[in-house]
Amino acid sequence: MEKKAILVVVDGLGDRSVKEGKTPLQLTPKKHLDDLAKRGSTGIMSTLGRGIIPGSDTAHLALFGYDINRYYKGRGPFEALGVGIDLKEGDVAFRCNFATVDKDGRVIDRRAGRLKDEGKELAKSLQGIEVEGVKVIFSSSTEHRGVLVLRGEGLSPEISDTDPHTAESLPFKEARPLKNDERAKRTAKIVNEIVKRSQEILSSHPLNKEREEEGKLPANIILTRGAGIYQKIPSLKEKYGFSSCCIAGAALYKGVAKYVGMEVLEVPGATGRIDTDIEAKARESKKALKTFDFVFIHIKGADNASHDGNLRDKMLMIQKVDRLVELLREEEENAYLIVTADHSTPLSLKRHSSDPVPLMIYGPGIRQDKVELFDEISTSSGCLGHLKGVELMKVIVDLMGCSHMVGS
Amino acid sequence: MEKKAILVVVDGLGDRSVKEGKTPLQLTPKKHLDDLAKRGSTGIMSTLGRGIIPGSDTAHLALFGYDINRYYKGRGPFEALGVGIDLKEGDVAFRCNFATVDKDGRVIDRRAGRLKDEGKELAKSLQGIEVEGVKVIFSSSTEHRGVLVLRGEGLSPEISDTDPHTAESLPFKEARPLKNDERAKRTAKIVNEIVKRSQEILSSHPLNKEREEEGKLPANIILTRGAGIYQKIPSLKEKYGFSSCCIAGAALYKGVAKYVGMEVLEVPGATGRIDTDIEAKARESKKALKTFDFVFIHIKGADNASHDGNLRDKMLMIQKVDRLVELLREEEENAYLIVTADHSTPLSLKRHSSDPVPLMIYGPGIRQDKVELFDEISTSSGCLGHLKGVELMKVIVDLMGCSHMVGS
Incomplete structure (x- = not known):
């Protein structure tokens, strides 16, 4: 040097x-x-x-x-590394938002009223999920933001976002494979399952009950975007x-x-x-x-x-x-x-x-x-x-x- | 025009x-x-x-x-062309130095005390060598510099230098194949044989005897570097x-x-x-x-x-x-x-x-x-x-x- x-x-x-x-x-x-x-x-x-x-x-x-x-x-792996997740080759990572959906699955607020510090607590309830042998890692980031990582065999980043990316009250989207390939199909299916489970878990979370009682929007789902695969x-x-x-x-x-x-x-x-x-x-x-x-x-x-x-x-x-x-x-x-x-x-x-x-x-x-x-x-x-x-x-x-x- | x-x-x-x-x-x-x-x-x-x-x-x-x-x-062919050697497609050429080694093969001076005009005379003694059917062409250049050309079938420029490239008194190196390939192995072997023969021939050269009597460093070996293959x-x-x-x-x-x-x-x-x-x-x-x-x-x-x-x-x-x-x-x-x-x-x-x-x-x-x-x-x-x-x-x-x- x-x-x-x-x-x-x-x-x-x-x-x-x-x-x-x-x-x-x-x-x-x-x-x-x-x-x-x-x-x-x-x-x-x-x-x-x-x-x-x-x-x-x-x-x-x-x-x-x-x-x-x-x-x-893809952006997901950067966000995951940025919040301190130790990625392994082949992990598929997503940016996520805590969002608010109504009973029909329409996204009322993509940012769940811009959370303050509740993300960390909510994130805890999403740990330990496993779908089809794929391990789910979730970490909250600033405000309403978070990161989802899938770890397991046969994953693909070639899937679409579940976040509808709009301020209009549209239903959240199904993740779809962007390639006609088994990995992409499987990963889309897994993500849809995780989003569904997040809705179940978060909807009944005490912190969200509190928010609703205070007249705030509940952070009752996580929506994914920016899928990316990690390579060393x-x-x-x-x-x-x-x-x-x-x-x-x-x-x-x-x-x-x-x-x-x-x-x-x-x-x-x-x-x-x-x-x-x-x-x-x-x-x-x-x-x-x-x-x-x-x-x-x-x-x-x-x-x-x-x-x-x-x-x-x-x-x-x-x-x-x-x-x-x-x-x-x-x-x-x-x-x-x-x-x-x-x-x-x-x-x-x-x-x-x-x-x-x-x-x-x-x-x-x-x-x-x-x-x-x-x-x-x-x-x-x-x-x-x-x-x-x-x-x-x-x-x-x-x-x-x-x-x-x-x-x- | x-x-x-x-x-x-x-x-x-x-x-x-x-x-x-x-x-x-x-x-x-x-x-x-x-x-x-x-x-x-x-x-x-x-x-x-x-x-x-x-x-x-x-x-x-x-x-x-x-x-x-x-x-x-590689540089070798340019040097060879530059001193006037008429290269043929497939020739492998090297830059060389006349150098001084001691009896244990340690390089005392990479430039043999920077020769003046002796290179031309010394080069004559290295003509006509043939190793494994490969013809050796050697030409001196300015001062301690020279050029070695190998002409024959199945040669490769993918071999390492015998010149240790240092002012410290380290032994000269063996040429090694840089690729796991028969041509490279064969070329390395031939170069090592040529360097050995150069040492035998130059050590007993009258001009070097003279130099030693005058207290000068003998130019008792040629060391190679910058292998390159010639293509038209x-x-x-x-x-x-x-x-x-x-x-x-x-x-x-x-x-x-x-x-x-x-x-x-x-x-x-x-x-x-x-x-x-x-x-x-x-x-x-x-x-x-x-x-x-x-x-x-x-x-x-x-x-x-x-x-x-x-x-x-x-x-x-x-x-x-x-x-x-x-x-x-x-x-x-x-x-x-x-x-x-x-x-x-x-x-x-x-x-x-x-x-x-x-x-x-x-x-x-x-x-x-x-x-x-x-x-x-x-x-x-x-x-x-x-x-x-x-x-x-x-x-x-x-x-x-x-x-x-x-x-x-």
């Missing part, structure tokens, strides 16, 4: 013109981000390629240097020889990090929301850099603000990132600092878009281009040019001195 | 910030390179792709427009219809040039070192341009300086290239002049890196972008954008009028 590296991914940071022809990054004073852009190399990046809208999971996989066509097998893949350590860790609030990012072999550090105050404790994250990163060669920091708040169409909050998060960078840049002698995003989430769209994201690399000996500001427009004329997400890690690996020559 | 072209490859030219945030190219006055950049098209290039560290051999193959995954078969590939002439030649000092570059069908011109004074006679090279190039459509000029010195971490010499070489360009630009009416590098060799690293290299194309009717300086930063905002090495030749071929429309 010649050098270390810190990768800061600001989720949903990229945007379009929102005011006076300027993007939120252009509108926000951000002294340290600009100063580093001035002293470093900049560029612009399409994480999955031009015109392709990245998901958060696929974008991160690409940023970590993994070809998503080969290594992306070559870790960053195996590929490049360096140790790595993850500092993130939300489960998904911890999950992708674990998938590629990073150690997930738990940072109190890292909430994955706009109230995240940026000072704590910086402190933990600097500490982590003593132990690990590569530190991945995920900042979620800007994406949340974008999905809400909230310019003020997005600008606030940019200033938080500016503070983070101020605290991290002291490491400049030892490490490269890379700041970028996983995708754009334009405020005007309230969804991800394919607009490319700004990229900055700062550190020892780095080429200094003429770019003086860190935003989507300025960095697009930087010396790094226009990269694909999957190329970034190769560049970082060479900066760290962990790459190998091709040829001689 | 509508036009001719001169491709100047300045080995290891690209760099990182070394002083005041500037690269050696930015620090060096280079009137003619800058003037041509101003009047031409510029860009930046990753010869093997982003984040990939190019070897000298693979980088040149890519610059000549050949897909390395298909056409790169479509030449530039066959692919594009134009004639081409190479002006280079070092064997490797002559070898790659021969591999793609260029004629190798011998230029007295072209040393492949910092003392190379740039005026002679320019003179020869201008002469060559009367006979050939495409002239490849290789300048090695900047890479040597970079491997030594010597900024002064690197800047000196840049000025030599500036002089070369001054002399060549007179051809502007008839020919395109392309200046680039095969890879970066940052002074701070003393090794190749994946940092992209500057590119400039000057000649009749070429688009003039806004770039006014020839360096890594300035050219990165040029109108050619960011190319891959293998794309460059396509661009040149069309400028020369030798390309074909796809579609109609």
